[in-house]
Amino acid sequence: MENNALKNKTTALSLSVIRLYRTLNRDRGNEVLARQLLRSATSIGANVREAIYGLSRADFIAKMQIALKETAETEYWIELLRDSDTLPPESCAALLQDCVEIKRILIATLKSCKATP
Numbered sequence: 001m002e003n004n005a006l007k008n009k010t011t012a013l014s015l016s017v018i019r020l021y022r023t024l025n026r027d028r029g030n031e032v033l034a035r036q037l038l039r040s041a042t043s044i045g046a047n048v049r050e051a052i053y054g055l056s057r058a059d060f061i062a063k064m065q066i067a068l069k070e071t072a073e074t075e076y077w078i079e080l081l082r083d084s085d086t087l088p089p090e091s092c093a094a095l096l097q098d099c100v101e102i103k104r105i106l107i108a109t110l111k112s113c114k115a116t117p
Contacts, residue, residue: 006102017037017038033084048067064110079092
């Protein structure tokens with residue numbers, strides 16, 4: 001069930017970022033940040049999906065760790081957009097909260113997987 005929640009949350013985050021990307025990309029000055037955010041946010045869900053169908057436990061763990069790293073990177077880009085006044089803080093709050101929730105699930109999943117022999 002946790003993986004379903006994770007799949008749903010990562011898909012929702014990706015869709016939110018895709019919509020935000022379209023808005024940000026209207027201003028040429030935002031291209032680089034928008035592209036980086038799009039790449040990292042959509043990579044989270046892609047790695048979770050790959051992990052679910054991983055070839056081995058080690059493969060599952062590796063993909064989930066990559067998803068965790070991509071979540072941290074996504075937070076970074078959102079914080080830059082907020083702190084550079086490109087986006088208002090209230091626009092970033094929900095995205096950052098989504099990242100926190102995804103990180104919690106990923107960390108719990110990784111701890112559980114690593115603790116089980």
